[in-house]
Amino acid sequence: MKKQPKFAVLGGGSWGTALVKMLCENLEEVGWYMRNTEALEYLREHGHNPNYLSSVTFNTSRLRLTDCIDEAVSAADILIFAIPSAFLEKELNNLKVSLKDKTIFSAIKGIVPESGKIVGEHFHDLYDIPFKQIGVITGPCHAEEVALERLSYLTIACADKTRAKKVADALSSSYIKTKVSKDIIGTEYAAMLKNIYAIAAGIAHGLGYGDNFQSVLMSNAIREMKRYTKRLYNIDRNINHSAYLGDLLVTGYSTFSRNRMFGNMIGKGYTVKSAMMEMNMVAEGYYALKSAYKIKEGFEKAVKTPIIDAVYRVLYENENPKKVFTELADVIS
Amino acid sequence: MKKQPKFAVLGGGSWGTALVKMLCENLEEVGWYMRNTEALEYLREHGHNPNYLSSVTFNTSRLRLTDCIDEAVSAADILIFAIPSAFLEKELNNLKVSLKDKTIFSAIKGIVPESGKIVGEHFHDLYDIPFKQIGVITGPCHAEEVALERLSYLTIACADKTRAKKVADALSSSYIKTKVSKDIIGTEYAAMLKNIYAIAAGIAHGLGYGDNFQSVLMSNAIREMKRYTKRLYNIDRNINHSAYLGDLLVTGYSTFSRNRMFGNMIGKGYTVKSAMMEMNMVAEGYYALKSAYKIKEGFEKAVKTPIIDAVYRVLYENENPKKVFTELADVIS
Numbered sequence: 308m309k310k311q312p313k314f315a316v317l318g319g320g321s322w323g324t325a326l327v328k329m330l331c332e333n334l335e336e337v338g339w340y341m342r343n344t345e346a347l348e349y350l351r352e353h354g355h356n357p358n359y360l361s362s363v364t365f366n367t368s369r370l371r372l373t374d375c376i377d378e379a380v381s382a383a384d385i386l387i388f389a390i391p392s393a394f395l396e397k398e399l400n401n402l403k404v405s406l407k408d409k410t411i412f413s414a415i416k417g418i419v420p421e422s423g424k425i426v427g428e429h430f431h432d433l434y435d436i437p438f439k440q441i442g443v444i445t446g447p448c449h450a451e452e453v454a455l456e457r458l459s460y461l462t463i464a465c466a467d468k469t470r471a472k473k474v475a476d477a478l479s480s481s482y483i484k485t486k487v488s489k490d491i492i493g494t495e496y497a498a499m500l501k502n503i504y505a506i507a508a509g510i511a512h513g514l515g516y517g518d519n520f521q522s523v524l525m526s527n528a529i530r531e532m533k534r535y536t537k538r539l540y541n542i543d544r545n546i547n548h549s550a551y552l553g554d555l556l557v558t559g560y561s562t563f564s565r566n567r568m569f570g571n572m573i574g575k576g577y578t579v580k581s582a583m584m585e586m587n588m589v590a591e592g593y594y595a596l597k598s599a600y601k602i603k604e605g606f607e608k609a610v611k612t613p614i615i616d617a618v619y620r621v622l623y624e625n626e627n628p629k630k631v632f633t634e635l636a637d638v639i640s
Numbered sequence: 641m642k643k644q645p646k647f648a649v650l651g652g653g654s655w656g657t658a659l660v661k662m663l664c665e666n667l668e669e670v671g672w673y674m675r676n677t678e679a680l681e682y683l684r685e686h687g688h689n690p691n692y693l694s695s696v697t698f699n700t701s702r703l704r705l706t707d708c709i710d711e712a713v714s715a716a717d718i719l720i721f722a723i724p725s726a727f728l729e730k731e732l733n734n735l736k737v738s739l740k741d742k743t744i745f746s747a748i749k750g751i752v753p754e755s756g757k758i759v760g761e762h763f764h765d766l767y768d769i770p771f772k773q774i775g776v777i778t779g780p781c782h783a784e785e786v787a788l789e790r791l792s793y794l795t796i797a798c799a800d801k802t803r804a805k806k807v808a809d810a811l812s813s814s815y816i817k818t819k820v821s822k823d824i825i826g827t828e829y830a831a832m833l834k835n836i837y838a839i840a841a842g843i844a845h846g847l848g849y850g851d852n853f854q855s856v857l858m859s860n861a862i863r864e865m866k867r868y869t870k871r872l873y874n875i876d877r878n879i880n881h882s883a884y885l886g887d888l889l890v891t892g893y894s895t896f897s898r899n900r901m902f903g904n905m906i907g908k909g910y911t912v913k914s915a916m917m918e919m920n921m922v923a924e925g926y927y928a929l930k931s932a933y934k935i936k937e938g939f940e941k942a943v944k945t946p947i948i949d950a951v952y953r954v955l956y957e958n959e960n961p962k963k964v965f966t967e968l969a970d971v972i973s
Contacts, residue, residue, distance in 0.1 A: 460973065486973050517790035518890055519781050527881050547866075552858075552859040
């Protein structure tokens, strides 16, 4: 019998917790690394994560829990990273074990601040991992709905179809449907860009724009995402597939999205600093925006991104959101 | 000086009321026909429609109010029909004045039951109006947000660009942005199809599916709409423009949409009849569905429409919504 690959999830947040739950539907053993030792002890004792998706109960005999990243990485063939992009490089710096032979899937939506790259490119460029060993897991998928076992769809992207298929099989269940894709660049950038558009949606809401405007904003956002991802990596991509449009919609229309909430506060007149303090958490789109803007500035052929530009002017150039969005409203249609 | 065309709106519902409000921003005189004599008298006396968008105040000296359709039609060059499609033919049957030289714009989203045609085609085929005199006004636009003067975008479609431009100019204001299009077939069918997808969204919600599924459903709906409208009239159409995707989103994500509400009740187990009775109003998508299904059956080359098919099975073939949507969930992605 062929040896089954061993999986480990790295990260103890809500998305990491949801991924472990999905894997536990299929695998005898799932490795799970988290930094938070207290949460880990609690999990060992009570069978659920005290901080995220605490309604989900795990059979701990099937979890290989550890707060040592080396241990998690050594024991697994397929690593799924679900650590916020802002902390990824810090965690990787602690790593003594080689990643060379590992299959690395990113479930992270964002840009690694130290390199200004999306996670797949970061692993490829800084850790010398061949692209065929790198993959991406994208939604549309709120972790909270996985906890409730509400039917959700994931896209598993990897240049190597066999690897994509293995990960897809390990995640599929009665409430998770999966689809494989070759578009690791497009899916990962889309997952990152949608957080910026969710901030835009939030700003518009905070400024008092209604549902009519919101729908125009989203229909412009998907066209902008299409242009942007086409410049990055021009393959035959249907931008209206779930991994792109679906992911944009689930975030842009979610009142629970941290990015949308952050935008909403900005629209209501908070400064970036006070909005962040008030929320007491990180809106990933804020950091992603800086990189997305810079990357686009580097495109050989310029691309029109009025929404990204508008949010950038508000968040990084301290312009008045009302003025900027009045101008934005004139150029979208 | 060139004579300005005279406008009349036909219909006293919320969308008709919103259209009159928009026109009053620009025109000295707006004709307005409604069947309901009591509402008309109230409007004359109090300056607002007692039944719809009652917060909107009109300067009645600029309204040419009438409950006689012949009078309204005679006095105007450009007619904007905002009568529910189910009652349109009945109203037209009362008409003694010729429509031959009129420009006729439809602000109706649906299919005329007597002919099984969308409104533009109905006027063309049954009333011999040349296509260049026929146009369509589509959203995304909730009438309620027009009442609040929240920024909204309209698409004005007509084969004759000059006519489209005239109507667009008459509707544009500080809170209404307009865009002209040549795609009268595509925009009108899109406006009709989106009501069917809103019913689908409602059924899914009623069955307990969450936001993750909803976003996948909407991303499949827009692809289905693209295929359907392409078969009808194959022009270079960006389905992600506001008139198509935007209109789908504003309805599919609106908890106030009658079509979505109707679907929700069906998903929760109401029969079609009891849901209609409970709501005490017409869900246009219910009637549109029958025609949309029939039209598609007549396509020379078959088109995949899993969502329309599923809703049809539930509403017209009395199949169990849970079973049908479980099967639908397997074929969308």
